[in-house]
Amino acid sequence: MQIIPPRRAADCGRVSMLASVVDAREATLCLEGGVDVIDCKDPSRGALGAVTPEAARAIVETVGGRVPVSATIGDHPCEVGPIVEATLQAAATGVDYVKTGFLPGGDAAEVVRALGGLRGETGKAQIVGVLFADASPDFELVAEMAAAGFAGVVLDTANKSDGALPDVLAVDQLEHFVEIARAHEMFCGLAGSLRTRHIPALVRLAPDLIGFRGALCRENARTGSLDLRAVAEIRDAIAKAEKIETDLMMSKAEELAREERAS
Numbered sequence: 001m002q003i004i005p006p007r008r009a010a011d012c013g014r015v016s017m018l019a020s021v022v023d024a025r026e027a028t029l030c031l032e033g034g035v036d037v038i039d040c041k042d043p044s045r046g047a048l049g050a051v052t053p054e055a056a057r058a059i060v061e062t063v064g065g066r067v068p069v070s071a072t073i074g075d076h077p078c079e080v081g082p083i084v085e086a087t088l089q090a091a092a093t094g095v096d097y098v099k100t101g102f103l104p105g106g107d108a109a110e111v112v113r114a115l116g117g118l119r120g121e122t123g124k125a126q127i128v129g130v131l132f133a134d135a136s137p138d139f140e141l142v143a144e145m146a147a148a149g150f151a152g153v154v155l156d157t158a159n160k161s162d163g164a165l166p167d168v169l170a171v172d173q174l175e176h177f178v179e180i181a182r183a184h185e186m187f188c189g190l191a192g193s194l195r196t197r198h199i200p201a202l203v204r205l206a207p208d209l210i211g212f213r214g215a216l217c218r219e220n221a222r223t224g225s226l227d228l229r230a231v232a233e234i235r236d237a238i239a240k241a242e243k244i245e246t247d248l249m250m251s252k253a254e255e256l257a258r259e260e261r262a263s
Ligand SMILES: O=C[C@H](O)COP(=O)(O)O
Pocket: 018, 020, 039, 047, 156, 157, 160, 191, 192, 193, 194, 211, 212, 213, 214, 215, 222
């Protein structure tokens, strides 16, 4: 089960919606709401809080292969031991992707290389690196991740009470991140306290996915319960933004064709 492979999202304008869920009930609600990727996460335990292995297995079973399932491993210090152990534990639950965050401090490149050395030990699970826009992200790490065989990379925020991703990094920096991921043939995701109002500018960057938790909950309380209407609102906002982008591309193509015929 694959998230849209690199380049196709940019070519066909299809941006996947990722929703972070705490249990099988929320996973079912997200499937009903048309979510493209189910992300196992316990928001009460941090930016990349991990659910229990039992909860992750229950989510995988409930989703039943209908969409890709990812799991976060927790906000570990950037050290080989804890991150490798947590990554293997998450991979053993049957998810398609394990999202591994890189907080500042420690030798992130060493950790990436250690994770690359796990090839074959993570079963079907592929590793996705998560960089934190509000914690001095090193975009040079994307090349290391690609060399280590990571499937993708996500730019998220660590501090969920200090603004959204576009408040932390300017759009041209977000665009640069997407371009770097594409250049290394990895899928890329954008996340971090995102709301409906952020969607048009982010869809314009054509990431492969945009991730949400807080916006999907009642009163945007990320540790609260998911709300089907909020899920549908975000789903519709992505579809609307994609249609605008597609129509814009079509009209530009028609204008170019007219100019060529006239020349
Ligand atoms: O990957 C998903 C994001 O971490 C969503 O969480 P957030 O919307 O609360 O930032």
